[in-house]
Amino acid sequence: MSEKLLEIKKASKFFRIGGMLSKKKLTAVDDVSFDIDAGKPVILSIVGESGCGKSTLCKMILRLHDPDQGDIVLNGRSYKDHKGYDPFRFRLDVQPIFQNPYEAFSMRKTVDTYLFNTALRLKIAKSYKEAEKLVDETLKSVGMSFEVIKGKYPAQFSGGELQRVSIARALITRPKLIIADEPVAAIDASMKMNIVNLFKELKDKYNVSFIYVTHDLSTAYYVSDYIATLYRGCLIEYGQAKEIMDDPSHPYTELLMNAVPRVGEKWNQELVMPDTEDKEYAITYCKFAPRCPYATEECRKSRPEMKVAVNGRKVLCFHPLNEKEGS
Numbered sequence: 001m002s003e004k005l006l007e008i009k010k011a012s013k014f015f016r017i018g019g020m021l022s023k024k025k026l027t028a029v030d031d032v033s034f035d036i037d038a039g040k041p042v043i044l045s046i047v048g049e050s051g052c053g054k055s056t057l058c059k060m061i062l063r064l065h066d067p068d069q070g071d072i073v074l075n076g077r078s079y080k081d082h083k084g085y086d087p088f089r090f091r092l093d094v095q096p097i098f099q100n101p102y103e104a105f106s107m108r109k110t111v112d113t114y115l116f117n118t119a120l121r122l123k124i125a126k127s128y129k130e131a132e133k134l135v136d137e138t139l140k141s142v143g144m145s146f147e148v149i150k151g152k153y154p155a156q157f158s159g160g161e162l163q164r165v166s167i168a169r170a171l172i173t174r175p176k177l178i179i180a181d182e183p184v185a186a187i188d189a190s191m192k193m194n195i196v197n198l199f200k201e202l203k204d205k206y207n208v209s210f211i212y213v214t215h216d217l218s219t220a221y222y223v224s225d226y227i228a229t230l231y232r233g234c235l236i237e238y239g240q241a242k243e244i245m246d247d248p249s250h251p252y253t254e255l256l257m258n259a260v261p262r263v264g265e266k267w268n269q270e271l272v273m274p275d276t277e278d279k280e281y282a283i284t285y286c287k288f289a290p291r292c293p294y295a296t297e298e299c300r301k302s303r304p305e306m307k308v309a310v311n312g313r314k315v316l317c318f319h320p321l322n323e324k325e326g327s
Ligand SMILES: Nc1ncnc2c1ncn2[C@@H]1O[C@H](COP(=O)(O)OP(=O)(O)OP(=O)(O)O)[C@@H](O)[C@H]1O
Pocket: 015, 016, 017, 026, 028, 048, 049, 050, 051, 052, 053, 054, 055, 056, 057
């Protein structure tokens, strides 16, 4: 069995909703399990509509939220192992990239300050000279250089350029895992693919895995090795990207595939039904049944079990579309 970089084991996160005295809770992440191998770096895209639990799941991996149930294990260490937790090591190993690069940097500081601080404070470079070399090399791998960013403030960069700088900053620690939560959502459409394609190059160059969170299925298609689809907090389909895109098992994934195949476009907004959102989160049978064109009585009565194929592909559905083909 190969070693794991990350294991999400039946993780759930509940939020209380409806005010202080309310007993109502929303299951933002519902019994989600998947893992990333340690051996070969991958890009795993987490896709799903707004509110499906993508950010909550990422925050749990980044230790910004604790799971309420289940476990998250990084490099063989459970998040529950508080004694063995080394925050310094964690910051080196796991780095976030945020949606809006302008919010990731203070407008009053030059961006090179951040890169040098990361290199020197986390003791990746021992001297200013060594840090400069590291900063320049890392910037060059994202198509920038120290010369280009030196002394400049965030406002002097385009969104795409500044996001490259934040990717470089994340890379300075030589992390094993980068969590990029909607990293191109605030970027000009023409630059989106450039940024996402960078992940593909950097993955092998730096031996780093990416969790790429996106609304944009078309960008996910081009870069992902694996895709995890979330729906109302549940992992409803997981597997190799090409297999999922070419032959979806879950009716929801099929719906998504039909909705948006073009680069840079968001999914059809008709798919989002905010008024029914809370109710759908609370459903005790298949959460997709109210919207599923193939739903049967069984789907409206109980929750499907996760079906796992030999190649690791998973689908949470009573009647997967390609079951007859033996997937
Ligand atoms: N701190 C919180 N308190 C209460 N509810 C929350 C909290 N954080 C998230 N939620 C709810 O949990 C659900 C999942 O939210 P989350 O932000 O994880 O979804 P998402 O898929 O990342 O959405 P988006 O793409 O819009 O960011 C939503 O219904 C959201 O309103």
